[in-house]
Amino acid sequence: MIIALVWLFMIMIFFIYPTFGQRMQLSYMLRDLEKKLNRLKLIRDDIRQRTIDTIKNIGKPEQDPTPEIDRLNEFFLIPPESMDPYGIVYKLEHILETHESVFEEDVRKIAPHAEEHQVKTLTNLVEISRGINTLYRIVRHFYLLGKKTSNIYLVLQIQMIMPQLMEIAEAYRQASIAFSEGQPIGDGVGVLVAAKLVNGNEKRRYEIAKDTIVQEIEIESRRVLVVRAMGPGGNVGRPGEGVKRLVEQEKDNLKLIVTIDAGLKLEGEESGKIVEGIGVAIGGPGIDKYKIEEIAKQHGIPLYAFVIFESIGEAITPMKESIAKAADSVLQKVRKLLLEKVEEGGTAIVAGIGNTVGIGV
Amino acid sequence: MALRKRENALKPTPPLTFLKCSECGTDNSRPFKQNDYVFKVIEDEKCPKCGSTRMVVVNIYVPEKKQEA
16 A cells, blocks of 8 residues: 555656656745845845935935935936947046936935035945846846746846845945945945055145046155045046046156055955966956057057956955055055166156045145 | 844944154044044044044044954
8 A cells, every 4th residue: 555655756756757747946046046136135225224314414404305315316417329339438428427427416405404525435335235236127027037938048047147136135235334434445445555655755736637636746766646535535536537638637757657446356265365467457347447558559658567466355344454454565565666667866656546535634 | 134134243343544643743533423524624522632622534434343363
């Protein structure tokens, strides 16, 4: 009797599993995705609420800023058409600059009592809120589409990258805390090096491009022009335009351009590890990198770069000790490089790249 | 509610603000306060050594636990 039942069970598995196995797998995957989607929604709501509270505390608006923040959370940017790539860098630059100024102006309106540097940080905070909202909407789209069409391959693709997406979402949550309180973040390490290089030695300071300053210093008879975004508000400035204008101004006196930025580490690598090489160390859409490469090539100026390794999470969350301490080591390396590569009486540009939140001048 | 519970478990360590006295050069640290920023001159806190009220923020970061060898 028992043997017959076991056989019956085996035969049922033999026929049922190939027929319903994929459906069962799909339902497990959808349940897992649903749990993560709910968690993503909680993170999104938490960041949205923190953004609203911070704008109310700092900006002291007369009206409730919630509808305006919800509008900005859906604000979009259409990249230029790339079918004909000629001039695309400048088209992209125009669109990004328009977007940045419109976004900043809207934040200024909903936070009328915020100081200028606070407006910049609040703009970053609203951008984080918008980023997590976009992430949530995309994951929800694939979840619902997979559920509607019972397409296991569609669900599989989004489920496979969910651990990384959840890590990014968690980093967004911590970034929102950092920006709501104005704490320096990992991405600001390049600017921190620039700030430490100048500290106490500044001879002259002026604005070279929007939100971007040049600080002139002298290191053992070498003139060093330090380019960085204006702090302590959350701001990346326009280092590409700044360096381009400086090179046009200085022409052939320039002997070296050094860029310092945070870079993404590979798994297994230490945070705060310093690497150096040739080229322009600037992330983002590529406009700043393009401008520096273009002008350096025209004038035959060597490009040198320092990168401080960190994870994507560390780049947007409060700066860790290992990264902050790496700034001091980079500082020594930059000084050594300047003494080696630039002769006495020569001029060099050092550009500290990154977000200046919590880093003053 | 669920997020709040999890948030407490995953609560990020708050950063420390490192200050240097402009008079005697003594370094000290305290928990980060809103509006602190690197190279900010603070004039409403006393140096623990000389009592001077002029200090400069020299660093702000999250301390990491030292890994045992």
